[in-house]
Amino acid sequence: MKRILLTLNLALVLVSLYFFVTDKNNLSGIHAVSKTVAELEDVAVADEPVVSSGYATIKRTVEKDLQKVFPNLTISGDLKEGRMDLIKKILFDLPEDKLQNLFTFKITQIKGNNRGLGGTNTIIINDYNLSDEEFSAVLVHELGHAIDLGGIQGSPAAKKSAFNDGPNPIFVNDLSTIYYAYSWDDSQKKRSATNQLDFVSGYAMTNPFEDFAESFTYYYYHNKDFKKLAQNNEKLALKYDYMKDHVFDGFEPQTGQGDANPNRRVWDITKLAISI
Ligand SMILES: [Zn+2]
Known part of the structure; x- marks a missing residue:
């Protein structure tokens, strides 16, 4: 029995270590972005809650459509109902070739944090108390950063x-x-x-x-x-x-x-x- 408990404890330690490391990696990725111009808009980081099952189906369908145009993009986080449709509408309206370097789109809901962050490869929207309209406008603003910094780029060969x-x-x-x-x-x-x-x-x-x-x-x-x-x-x-x-x-x-x-x-x- 003791051995089983010990093994179980060890397993738990390993699992928490895994999450700690994964989370740390996530944070360091975001930190790198927050050190860029978007610092002003602050970073909102949260665990990723499970999307309610009814909406999960819609999310998956929209995600599949988006994948065809933006194969590098992963959308994660706490998505309110209807958000995926807004996201799809906006992303499909914008110049797709200038959003191919956008890899991470994270949605949080944290009271007190600023509403968004945008950088070369990442955008974060803090969807706390945002109306559909404000969510859309903040998203477009952050996508503007992603296009400016990740979509329109020069090359190190130049000065x-x-x-x-x-x-x-x-x-x-x-x-x-x-x-x-x-x-x-x-x-x-x-x-x-x-x-x-x-x-x-x-x-x-x-x-x-x-x-x-x-x-x-x-x-x-x-x-x-x-x-x-x-x-x-x-x-x-x-x-x-x-x-x-x-x-x-x-x-x-x-x-x-x-x-x-x-x-x-x-x-x-x-x-x-x-x-x-
Ligand atoms: Zn901004």
Whole structure:
């Protein structure tokens, strides 16, 4: 009996060690991402709860559809009902070739944590108290980071640019540097004579990467408004055209009301009302 208990204990130790190591690996993977530009948006990490069985079937069906277009992508975490359909709709709308480096999409529900994180290969959405609309907007914002950092890349054969994503250099042949240079000298410093109206939101003024992700979200969900603001602002005209030509391959969604005030900017694009 003692021997059985001992074996059982040993087995338990081994099992917990396995989970500890696995979890540690997960955390270190995410930590590497959080050290990038998305640090501001904080990391939300949780155990992966089991999806309720009814919804699990829907999740599997949608997952199969997504797998055909995004074979590298794994979606995990605490998914509320209906979320997979929203995710599918958004992912299928975006340029698929620029999302092939997105491997990990994790969903958590943790009170008090920030709503999202996006990096080269990973996005995390903290779906705590988010409406369908806010979930969608935060997802698009984080996908904007994934496209900027993982989908549009330069090569180490080229020189390093003035921009860097945390410890990771961004090379001069990375097309995102064209976008960054409209308003930024480097990853922190805005160009001289930069005006707040040159940005789609207050949050876009944080750094070049948030500038990109906010414009990306604005282009996708408020296209008519972005177009209107671009008529009155030279930098926004450049940013609109960049999104159209280099990110969305000419696709202009017929979204938004087109009644944005040209002399004001909101703080956060993901808080604006949208129709999904
Ligand atoms: Zn962001």
